[in-house]
Amino acid sequence: MSEHYEDDKSRAAKASFYHAYFSLKNILIGSYIVLSILVISIFAVVTSKVTEQIITEKENRAVINSLRNIDDRITLKLDNYGTVMNSLAYSESTQTLLKQASELSNQRQLELVNEVYYRMNEVNVTNTEINAIQLMDLSGKKYTLNNGNYYMEGLMDNYFESPLYDQVRSLNGGLFIDYSGAYSRDTNNLTLYRTINELRGTRPIGVIAMSIKKQALGSILFQDSDLPLTSLIDISGITVIDAQKELQGTESAISFNSFTDIASSFQTPLYGDNYFITYLKNKHYDYTLVNRAPIGSIYQDVAFIKKVNFYLILFNLLVVVIIAVFLSRTLVKPINELIGLMNRVRQGNLNIKMTNPPLNEIGILANNFNEMVTTLRNSVPLRKEQLIGKLLLGRTADSGLLQQAKELGLPAFDSAHGVAVVEINDRSNIDASGVSIDDVEILLQSELAAIHSSALLHILDARRVIMIVHGEDEDIVPYLHKMLNEQKNIPVTIGVGRFYASAEHIHESYLEALDALNYKHLFDRNGMIYINDIQAYVYSYEQLDVLEDGIVHAVKYMKEEELLSMIDKLFITFKEQFVSKEAMNRTIVNTYLKIFKLMSDRGIDLFGSEQSNIQVPSINNIHLHAGAHELKREFAAFLQSATRLIEERREKRMNETIAGAIEIIQSRYADNDLSAGNIAKELHISENYFSKLFKHETGVNFSQYVTTVRMEAAEKLLRQTGNKIGEIALQVGYNDANYFSLCFKGAFGVSPGKYREKQGN
Template sequence: MKKIFLVDDEVTIREGIGNGIDWAREGFVYCGDASDGELALPLIERYRPDIVITDIKMPFMNGLELSRILRDKMPSVKTIILSGHDEFEYAREAMRAQVAEYCLKPVSSQDLTSILKKVSLKIEEEQMNNRRVSDLENQVLKNTRTSKNTFLHELCEGAYTASEALKKASDLNINLISSYYFVVIIKYSAESDLFSWIETEYRCIRFSRKVNESIYIMMGESREQLEHDTEMLRQRFLTIEEPNNENPFVFGIGKIENRIQGIPLSFSEADEEKSYSSIIQKYRSKEIEQDSELKKELQHFRRRNLIDFLKFGLRNDISAFARSYSSYLKEGTIQSPFTIYYFLMDFTITISHYVKEIEMNNVHTMQKIGQLEMKTSWIRHYQEILAYMEEMLHLVLSTRDGLNSPFSSAVQTAVDYIDENYHDAQLSLQSVSDAVNVSSSYLSHLFSQETGKTFIEYVTAIRINKAKELLKSTHDKTYEIAHQVGYSDSHYFCRSFKKVTGLTTKQFKSQHHSLNA
């Protein structure tokens, strides 16, 4: 029996189709559904349906994009497009995507069953007459290692949309479809097979961007499993000793993301952690590197947590953070002056590197950090550790909060440009990067790193917030507001609005009026 998968962002339609047909009696198996194309892809990869029924208009990845990806990634899968738009252009695009059928909503269960049977016969005919699909795929997917490395590096820098990344990955014979991702970067002193076990034991894609550095895009279907994997990797890395102890390896692990466009953010975090580890490594003595127990003890804390607090933490939370970050010193078995000194040194160097990195290193701030650092050799007790940390964090966060902008000049210019041009439907990463005079991949990487949002997420948030203001203050029609905030398609605007706010524009306006009545 042919397996059927449904993609539609409206729950009522998914439930209506899923429950409205006696699948077994009609000779089919209903194997699953999803609310948009990008979320559907990992499930389609897992369940391998014969036929995909998809709505044409959906947020994140619409039905035409999904159809093109399936055409290239899984050419044996047939696609049926459902659309409420009786326009020639949609039909023409559907033909280009080689969809099996294109039909208008609403469609009855009887009509849909007839269409499914028609497509099913077409599948059986193709299976009988054409057994060369795998050979053709292998010919298309022949690419050099250099092309693969270039693509993966550009992917990690944010140069591709989800659709573009999946198309390029398919061309390079890379299986990029997954529900969750995180990035690991390892820099080592010499060519080594110390890390060959990663590709054997985990589902991942490995590439290199420079000599003696490996980058892994780790993948999985469960956030819980990947959280466990990050801990296991971190613990195992701490047990590895390189032959060249003069320059031991460093690593960085990014956070878990649930979309392809989250990979650059995880990559940025991993790269940042690795960079901080490299700086710390320069100041560590041979004694600490050769003492494996002490080395493990000093890795109980998570430098990533400190970096995040320096960026986004509140001064009111300094005391609680200091206690949490240093708790292992209070509870640990190794509490020698040597251990305390190196913990505080790591803490101080991380802060100094952060201050320099965001161009906040004015003379006064650096002098104060230097004066505080002189105390570290004399600290012996846990309360003294807390006092030192709190004084240092108050200094840095007060200086940070006193800046006019939390962003670098490039990102601030981009933010200002978006604020001034959000109403332009042609606004894109490329147009903004041209205005800022940097490459689109670099801006995407920098933007995600500093704002915590992808470019698309930020623009969408700005537009929806402006739309909410207009809904509150004007009597304009929904389609008029859509055009005023940069959406050329009012249907897509309505879906994006509901996706962000959880309400339709009508519900939002009614709710606002009732609160002000």
């Protein structure tokens, strides 16, 4: 009985124990505790993983942003070098040197090289960064421009025989950069190459190379202290610039095949440790920026978070909520604010910044963001100038060009635009009054703002300003021309190109405007020249030669009325056929030389004391005349003076007997029986004495003089009448038309029929 009682008591105790520990309350509490621990554990694990991803992404973005800052500075620096090379390649001196070097004297070549060297220093960005610049024409002749004490002898050695020739040529004026020194055989320097094309075409006429110190880009690359292990790797996988100097010029230990995107990251074993690799590719200049950081340093924050999460299991859900709220305030809110600011920057708002950034990694991103916005805001004027330069040079194929114009507040260029070039005349007067090309630009900018015009301005050189004008504002060009010339008393000529409907034709309009200015010598001084008013004639040099000979003939035979007529005809021909200034000057110089020879043959010393009242023109200064009117005035004055000198000399040397003989010849040249003997009888002197006296006084024998008179009469009949050649021969004293034609060709170089054709009769 007692045994049964003990068993019952034992069973009751066990039941009480099970009831105490497995009651619903305890189960709920235990379940709650277990669930809380489970939730917190899962939260801790998930938080650790998410935190790892966030920190990794954060580190990646921070490094990418820093690399982008570096890339922007390097790209800007290389663009500046490209601008230097572009300015040199399209300077008039370089074009002349490479196209006409074989025709130039050594002195002129030296002057052009010095002029290009001066231009290099004038446009150079930083003198200490550029070692040397070399030009080479297609024949392999080199012109070296040393910057300071630097010099590189082998910059272009074996250029034509190396693969470098094809690579540079294929870019058609674009930059090719030898980062690793494979071609220049110098690992301490970068070398930039590009072809030089003709100013208005794509035909290559030479090549230009520029040697740059690698430390110039290295200083940009490593000025960021938070990127100590950054490298620049070229397209062939060679480390060009590296924080560890011993790696420079060697093949990169990072697989180049991994660089698949423009910007990305990956992990890889390197130098016996795991590294986090972040890279940014620059396709424009074919290089990649690579930053490497040990995985341990990247995940230090992750390990700390994991440790904190381990202790979080000991806390209740309230702590979890507090931590969540804390994380929300310290991480999510600043990130959202930063993302919002970035979106506003994308929309073109550069007048913003993140205030009161947190004192953590997000604060670093915020500071970098603020610096980036400041850099962008400061670079807007430069970017505008670069974009306008691309439009003028025809580089409209660049991706995003119109979008860049929109972001910079420039017109969309999706409608008609044209180019006008404003050129200042009389620089000596302008300089004396203190007006520079910058002053002219300010005047134009102020006037355009006052009339709310969207026209763009770009200074080309010390004398010219370029205007890109919308088609609807075409009328402002003559308005601005009048404002400068009349209101501001600044003498300018404006060349205007055609208006085109798309941006890719702005380059053509620019070239047309420059071409129009080439004809300003034919138009009114300080005028406007539209390319539509210029007609491209293929003028005949033979026709100009005939006019030259006509002028010399009129001077020779003292026919002042005919001389003035021929001068008018010559300058009318210049204008009607739009003869270039070079061809016009050549014609004037040739005429002067023929007149000088004629005067010398007549024994007249133009430079002697007797002729001190005669203004002898300077051939060297012909090109200095601003226009055809001024040149014509000086030209006519000298020729009239030369005519009067010849006439005075003739009157001094001609005695009455010969004067009488000449009068007989002039009145009876049509008589085929006219002879020295007949005239000698009429003058009552012997034929032998008459011939000698005639030769002495006139400088030619009797028969030559008669032939000359007859040829002059024949030439006049050919120009003024439609008589047949045989009739004209009889009218001037020749019974044989064939003999007449032979004499005429001997005098004028062409037959009578061809001479009449040239005169248009």
